[in-house]
Amino acid sequence: MITTKDLTKVYTSRGGRTTALRGVDLHVREGEVYGVVGTSGAGKSTLIRCVNMLERPSSGTVTVDGVELTALPGTEQRAGRELRAARQRIGMVFQHFNLLASRTVQQNVELPLEIRGLDRTARRRRAGELLELVGLADKAQSYPKQLSGGQKQRVGIARALAGDPRVLLSDEATSALDPQTTRSILQLLRRLNQELGLTVLLITHEMDVIKSVCDSAALMREGRIVEAGPLTELIATDGSALARELFPLSEFGAGHGGSTVVEVTFQGDSSGRPFISQLARTYQIDLNILGAAVETIGGRQVGRMRVELPGSHQDNVVPIGYLREQGLQVDVLTENGTLA
Amino acid sequence: MTWDEMQPLLQDATVETLQMVGIATLVTLLVGLPLGVLLVLTDKGGLLQNRPVNKVVGAIVNVGRSLPFVILLVALIPFTRWVVGTSIGWQAATVPLAIGAIPFYARLVETAVRGVDGGLVEAVHAMGGSTWAVVRKVLLPESLPALLSALTTTVIALIGYSATAGTVGGGGLGNLAITYGYMRFETGFMVVIVIELVLLVTLLQLVGDFLSKRLDHS
Numbered sequence: 339m340i341t342t343k344d345l346t347k348v349y350t351s352r353g354g355r356t357t358a359l360r361g362v363d364l365h366v367r368e369g370e371v372y373g374v375v376g377t378s379g380a381g382k383s384t385l386i387r388c389v390n391m392l393e394r395p396s397s398g399t400v401t402v403d404g405v406e407l408t409a410l411p412g413t414e415q416r417a418g419r420e421l422r423a424a425r426q427r428i429g430m431v432f433q434h435f436n437l438l439a440s441r442t443v444q445q446n447v448e449l450p451l452e453i454r455g456l457d458r459t460a461r462r463r464r465a466g467e468l469l470e471l472v473g474l475a476d477k478a479q480s481y482p483k484q485l486s487g488g489q490k491q492r493v494g495i496a497r498a499l500a501g502d503p504r505v506l507l508s509d510e511a512t513s514a515l516d517p518q519t520t521r522s523i524l525q526l527l528r529r530l531n532q533e534l535g536l537t538v539l540l541i542t543h544e545m546d547v548i549k550s551v552c553d554s555a556a557l558m559r560e561g562r563i564v565e566a567g568p569l570t571e572l573i574a575t576d577g578s579a580l581a582r583e584l585f586p587l588s589e590f591g592a593g594h595g596g597s598t599v600v601e602v603t604f605q606g607d608s609s610g611r612p613f614i615s616q617l618a619r620t621y622q623i624d625l626n627i628l629g630a631a632v633e634t635i636g637g638r639q640v641g642r643m644r645v646e647l648p649g650s651h652q653d654n655v656v657p658i659g660y661l662r663e664q665g666l667q668v669d670v671l672t673e674n675g676t677l678a
Numbered sequence: 679m680t681w682d683e684m685q686p687l688l689q690d691a692t693v694e695t696l697q698m699v700g701i702a703t704l705v706t707l708l709v710g711l712p713l714g715v716l717l718v719l720t721d722k723g724g725l726l727q728n729r730p731v732n733k734v735v736g737a738i739v740n741v742g743r744s745l746p747f748v749i750l751l752v753a754l755i756p757f758t759r760w761v762v763g764t765s766i767g768w769q770a771a772t773v774p775l776a777i778g779a780i781p782f783y784a785r786l787v788e789t790a791v792r793g794v795d796g797g798l799v800e801a802v803h804a805m806g807g808s809t810w811a812v813v814r815k816v817l818l819p820e821s822l823p824a825l826l827s828a829l830t831t832t833v834i835a836l837i838g839y840s841a842t843a844g845t846v847g848g849g850g851l852g853n854l855a856i857t858y859g860y861m862r863f864e865t866g867f868m869v870v871i872v873i874e875l876v877l878l879v880t881l882l883q884l885v886g887d888f889l890s891k892r893l894d895h896s
């Protein structure tokens with residue numbers, strides 16, 4: 339649904355040149371919620387702004403819903419007619435909502451429809467439906483300043499949906515909101531994704547956002563995507579930094595000297611099997627469980643357990659192999675608790 | 679002079695002042711508003727970035743603003759005569775008044791429009807809006823309270839200018855003050871005229887502030 343190929347972006351300003359994107363290949367499938375995380379300055383905002391061409395990439399291509407936007411004429415300040423038409427099919431929500439203070443809630447939602455040239459009755463009907471959808475029908479005649487942050491973002495979402503977009507872009511849409519409001523906005527996005535088949539690309543710096551609504555995720559660092567894929571695959575990838583952040587166990591003990599600590603990750607069907615007791619019985623080992631957690635990530639149950647095995651890594655090659663044969667993911671940690 | 683003598687003179691002069699200020703305000707709005715918006719749009723990084731246009735318009739506005747009004751009044755006599763056919767009377771005064779107020783208002787408009795949050799412009803771009811849509815749906819409506827305050831300031835400045843214009847044959851309250859209050863030493867009449875001007879300005883400011891506040895939803 340959204341594809342970028344070898345996307346680069348270099349900002350030139352008086353202070354010099356900043357390379358914000360260094361060859362980004364993003365692939366967002368139709369109907370999924372895709373999250374991008376990364377540290378501040380990694381290029382997340384630049385990437386999402388390149389997707390609807392608010393920012394013109396320096397090189398590379400952007401294709402949304404089959405239309406190659408980078409091929410359409412226009413400049414950053416002034417988009418050509420075709421690009422403007424394409425943008426009407428791409429909704430966007432903003433961290434600071436960007437609602438017009440001079441307009442009521444209903445008039446704000448009508449704005450994209452005015453731009454599309456719909457008549458007054460059609461606009462009014464559509465705005466009513468959208469406000470109903472986001473649960474704000476009773477606030478239609480209020481002004482944005484009379485709303486809470488969460489309500490403002492609901493208006494922002496209703497407005498973004500006005501043009502019946504196939505794609506919704508969201509740059510830190512919940513970063514200005516408290517945790518509870520964040521949760522309700524994320525639930526709304528998830529619902530829209532499921533009910534309308536909307537493809538959502540969202541930027542966030544909170545792992546919790548990825549964990550609770552995303553199907554897939556990408557990790558950005560210094561203008562590059564360093565890891566990407568469906569969450570369920572990422573969790574199953576050895577040494578995945580995203581998986582480790584999504585599912586940290588660092589607060590658990592690191593074991594004693596002379597032993598081997600492993601982390602076992604299991605998901606879906608394997609979570610029901612008593613592999614620990616089987617391991618202990620089969621190999622006659624005294625296992626020490628240092629910690630365990632089970633969470634729902636990307637709609638699936640995922641568990642992780644930190645286990646201490648007596649003896650060095652060498653001594654434990656066979657039991658570890660046994661666990662891997664069971665379809666479990668096993669990461670071996672050193673004594674100080676970091677990845678071997 | 680008795681009140682009965684003053685009253686008809688005052689009434690005529692007030693009507694003249696309101697007429698010239700009213701017409702000059704209208705012209706100022708029609709020319710100054712687009713000019714101010716143009717200054718923002720053509721500036722570096724603006725939606726219609728255009729260095730030459732921006733420099734030329736900016737220079738004209740600066741010259742217009744730095745000329746003392748009396749100089750403008752005299753310098754424009756040939757132009758005024760060409761436009762209204764005469765260089766005396768309140769009709770003639772409208773021309774230098776408007777010319778003097780246009781650059782003044784244009785700068786105020788520029789400042790007001792620059793105050794609009796860039797995020798809103800971006801939001802309209804993201805929904806597929808054109809530059810014209812940005813101007814009409816965002817820049818003007820969002821800065822409306824500030825544009826109105828700026829207009830109030832301009833109208834009050836115009837009343838001041840109109841008194842100056844009156845002193846050199848422009849009609850209105852300024853003319854009355856000079857011909858009676860100054861040249862015929864009617865100090866009492868002068869005081870009455872000054873009081874009327876103060877009341878007029880105060881009233882305009884109050885109405886302007888009230889409307890501006892009513893329109894402000896931010």
Ligand SMILES: Nc1ncnc2c1ncn2[C@@H]1O[C@H](COP(=O)(O)OP(=O)(O)OP(=O)(O)O)[C@@H](O)[C@H]1O
Pocket residue numbers: 349350351356357358376377378379380381382383384385543
């Ligand atoms: N308009 C601009 N002009 C110049 N440099 C810019 C511009 N916008 C962003 N940058 C630079 O590009 C890099 C990436 O910025 P970007 O805003 O995409 O980061 P981000 O990942 O969104 O960060 P954050 O989490 O803080 O929002 C940064 O080094 C930033 O300073």
Ligand SMILES: [Mg+2]
Pocket residue numbers: 382383384
């Ligand atoms: Mg950002």
